[in-house]
Amino acid sequence: MDPGSSSGPASSSGSGLFEVPIRRACPFDPPPGLAGLRAAEPITRRVMPLDGTELWLVTSHDLVRRMLADPRWSSTVDGGLSPEQPLHMTQPEPGMFLSMDAPEHGRYRRMLTAHFTVQRMNRLRPRIEQIVAERLDAMERLPHPVDLVAEFALPVPSLVICELLGMPYEDRAEFQEAARTGVDMTASPEQSDAAMARLGAHLAKLIAAKREEPDDALIGELIREGALTDGELVHISILLLLAGHETTANMLGLGTLLLLHHPDQLALVREGAPGAADELLRYLSIVDLVMFRGAKEDLTLGGREIRAGEFGLASLSAANRDPALCEDPDRLDVTRPKTAHVALGFGPHQCLGQNLARLELEIALQALLRRFPGLRAAVPLDEVPVRENAAIHGLHSLPVTW
């Protein structure tokens, strides 16, 4: 029997291949079927149900890391989330370094690494603590129940990334809407393109103003350094804004819900368990089905022959629950020593803002749980609206009371 056969019917594309399991049965766990695949066939031919592309699905921790660290697997890919825009190799826009390979990727990445070091992020701690405290103050004044996503999980990272980049928080509706559309798998390519075009036009105006009068925030500094065109600055700003919105916000929302399900772990986070952020990142793996790569040349991975031009998908959620990664991987344990999890990716593209994300998660979750020791969901936990059609997992809302 095919190990993935419980995950869905064979494809309708006529390939006869089974589908990549993409639907989570539980919002905290990888889609059913991946654990069986990881054990039986950690690299396997599958078809993406969203766009019909045939690809290599990679599910073990070892092979996922090998694939993402291997420069023969190109990041210059796009699409994959809808039949109108199947997975394809692409020529990225200047500055869109997420979809670039060496050496272009390194050129942009290296202009940014100094802005996101561990030391530099730690210097933001007092400011993040202040932003978090202000949001908690605002929450306290609202009538119950309060939507934790709208009032806390989204505004905190939104305020932080806007301030870090030097973008006006008053424009957040624009940033947040574009970020949401960008990861919405039900949005048509036209809708996504239109949202990005609106955001790009808006950012182009802000960047033009900064050219006249550069401030001390990140985009202003990049302008002063003088190595980037306006077009490059627009795409870098889009990347950083979207990455700063959809990831940490969903970790805060879904992470809080997970902790409400695990009161013992919640108590440990409130007491300041130092490894909580990384364990929550590992356990939830909210970025999962977008880690596409394209083989630039013939290569071998896990004993399988990959041909140039074939596509691959690294399942970060499956890799993060691999028994080879840590003991008892399906158990949430915020006291676990930091694992080599791949929730933030692996290889030269590993999350640039990861130490900002760690800091935000640590500060925000601890402060939330200390401010409201009686925090609880205002609806049954299994009725919390989960985002079903988003490339990044999370919650639409989380009504809470205390």
Place this chain on the structure above:
Amino acid sequence: MSAVEATAGITVVTVNRESCCGAGQCVLAAPAVFTQSEEDGLVVLLDPDPPAGLRDAVRRAQSHCPTRSITVR
């Protein structure tokens, strides 16, 4: 390869600043051994010959490095 190396002691750590992507994983794992340059954000080796007590931390830094830019001998 722009590498920094020392040969004394039991554990010898080498870093490759060409391949480093500035993720900071090594700083989290072993802050007494690794830091990030304020200028470019890339790895700076503070102690190429760390004491035996830091060996596990250095191994963890090596295993967590996303670009495999740390070697330990």
